[in-house]
Amino acid sequence: MTKTWIFESKPAILSAGISGGPFEKESPFAKHFDFFSDDLYNEEKSFEKAQRSLIEKSITNSLEKGQVTESEVDALLMGDLINQLTPSGFAARQFDIPYLGLFSACATSMQGLALSAALIDGGYCEKVLTGASSHNAAVEKQFRYPTEYGGQKPPTAQWTVTGAGVVLVGKSTDPLAQAYIEKATIGRVRDINVSDPFNMGAAMSLAAADVIERHFIHSGDTVDDYDFIVTGDLAEIGHSITKDILSERGVSIPDEKFLDCGKMIYGNRPEVLAGASGPACSALMIYGYFLDELKAGNMKRILSVATGALLSPLSFQQKETIPCIAHAVAITSHKGGVV
Amino acid sequence: MSQQKEPLFQAETSRHDKKRPLVKNCIKAFVVGGIICTIGQLVTVLLIIYFPFTEQTAGNPTVSIMVFLSMLLTGFGLYNKLGQFAGAGSAVPVTGFGNAVVSAAIEHRSEGLVLGVGGNIFKLAGSVIVYGVVSAFFLALIKTLLIQWGVL
Known part of the structure; x- marks a missing residue:
């Protein structure tokens, strides 16, 4: 029978790094995010590179706020929507942290959080970074039409969020624990x-x-x-x-x-x-x-x-x-x- | 293994479905499409009055000018906004064809001029060209046969 995973030690979220694009800056929840790029390119040459840079920014912010260095983090669990998870993999290249790529499409954030908690509760890791990202234009390009194409979207269509959200997960005894x-x-x-x-x-x-x-x-x-x-x-x-x-x-x-x-x-x-x-x-x-x-x-x-x-x-x-x-x-x- | 697809819920999903506002969309498409065609007609008339074109020869330069205008609008990021508002009104005229070509070219510039722009420029417009040529061929074939048989 399938069951719910119960984490006895209650692993804690220690810090978060959240970045978004210009459209997310106008969100009513913008004050809870900590970095916004000025445009969809974020000073990069392509949308995919911009997404990678947003992930890097979120990871860096999360490490900084969690007061840890890369070498203290045991695993990086990241995912996105782009073919072969290149934004996540390419961002992971910048950090000296063991990396696992995740794919559950838009459910990746909670796949990552559940696995991080399991890794910590199971005693395999002390601290884990996990997160998910997407980029509006990169997704439109891969899944739908070119960004500037004038096709009419039906009222059921949705708007892909540009940004990356990363959290540092650790033991519940950590003084930085924010939620469990x-x-x-x-x-x-x-x-x-x-x-x-x-x-x-x-x-x-x-x-x-x-x-x-x-x-x-x-x-x-x-x-x-x-x-x-x-x-x-x-x-x-x-x-x-x-x-x-x-x-x-x-x-x-x-x-x-x-x-x-x-x-x-x-x-x-x-x-x-x-x-x-x-x-x-x-x-x-x-x-x-x-x-x-x-x-x-x-x-x-x-x-x-x-x-x-x-x-x-x-x-x-x-x-x-x-x-x-x-x-x-x-x-x-x-x-x-x-x- | 249990039954993975549950078609029972098909009715369920359609209950909350948001339909496209058909009448509203048709009116918007009619007005915007009409405006675009009026601009095209204006260009044709100007070409005939001020340049050495006749009613027969003004068509091609008019199309070029309209595609050029749509290219500018696409480049400045305005045509997709017009498209969301007007639907078929901005997609069906030749400006929509221009937009399909130019938007694909802009989008794939990051993969280089040959494999990116060259390889993808007709990604959307390609099927218009293919089926345009194919249906023109069959129409011409039918016309030729009808003439041969003395029907026309």
């Missing part, structure tokens, strides 16, 4: 039979609902144990469908508790259509805003559910439906366990 990782439920790949790459939220809804339901079954927790259940980038349509599927399966989450980073990050800007997406979406919001709230004690415990669509430009042209994944990680402000 309690448990994680690893998702199963689910397919709800959506093949439209401009309707990713709907495609991901079943995977999200599945992992949330399983988290409650396997961990024994109830909705009441959490202040918020935060999904990654389901956006308007996907978030509503997820709620429907959950209530059909007997898990009812009140609206005010059920949030989505993709709906939140840009406020109400019409040009983002249904909402935001991309691995950086959950990384920026969870490691930026929600971590700050947990640290400040405004929230006691959240369930962070990052969601990813496992498609490629080839797979949707070959008319395949979009299989999706979601990973859930419970993060708490409280070291002691019972809140």
Whole structure:
């Protein structure tokens, strides 16, 4: 039987490095991020290089704020959406830290956090850096049309976040501990039979609902144990469908508790259509805003559910439906366990 | 292994689906497409009045000028914004074709002039050219046959 991973030692998030692009600078949550590039190129020659530079910036900031040097970090777990994870791999080239590349599409942030907590709880590592990144124009180029192409996007389309969110994870006894990782439920790949790459939220809804339901079954927790259940980038349509599927399966989450980073990050800007997406979406919001709230004690415990669509430009042209994944990680402000 | 695809939820997903505002989009496309074509007509008229072109020969220079204008708009990052607003209104006229070519060229400049720009410039417009030529061939073939048979 599958089960929830319970981290007895409660590994802690020690510091975060969050970078974004010019559009993210206008986010209502911008004060929780610490670096913004002036344009999509960030003084580099291509979008992919710009993404790499944002990752480097976030890693550097995270190391600095965590008061550690590269040699003290045992592992770097990173991922993004670009072919062969080149932005992550190329950024890792700059650091003397053992590196593992991760891919769960936009669910990479929570895959990384769950694995980091497991590595620390299992005694394999003392300190781990993990994060995820995306770049709006680099993703458009790979998955859709050239950035300047004048195609009309449907209202279900989402806006890929530009940025990188990285956290340093360590032992709960560390004096810099900001929030603690309690448990994680690893998702199963689910397919709800959506093949439209401009309707990713709907495609991901079943995977999200599945992992949330399983988290409650396997961990024994109830909705009441959490202040918020935060999904990654389901956006308007996907978030509503997820709620429907959950209530059909007997898990009812009140609206005010059920949030989505993709709906939140840009406020109400019409040009983002249904909402935001991309691995950086959950990384920026969870490691930026929600971590700050947990640290400040405004929230006691959240369930962070990052969601990813496992498609490629080839797979949707070959008319395949979009299989999706979601990973859930419970993060708490409280070291002691019972809140 | 359990059943991995759950088609049962197809109805579920369509309930929250946001439809494209069809009527609104059609009106916007009609107005913007109309404006673009009016500008094109204006260029044609100016070419006939001020330059040695006739109604028959003014077509080609008009297309070139319209594509040039769309190239400028694309380069300044404005055509994609127009496209999101106008949809087919800015995609169907020849300016949309220009935009498809130029946007691909700009996008792939980072991979070099030969493999990047040269290899990708017709990434989007290529299929327009291929099927344009193929359908022109078949139309010409039908016309030729009809003339041969004395129908036309």
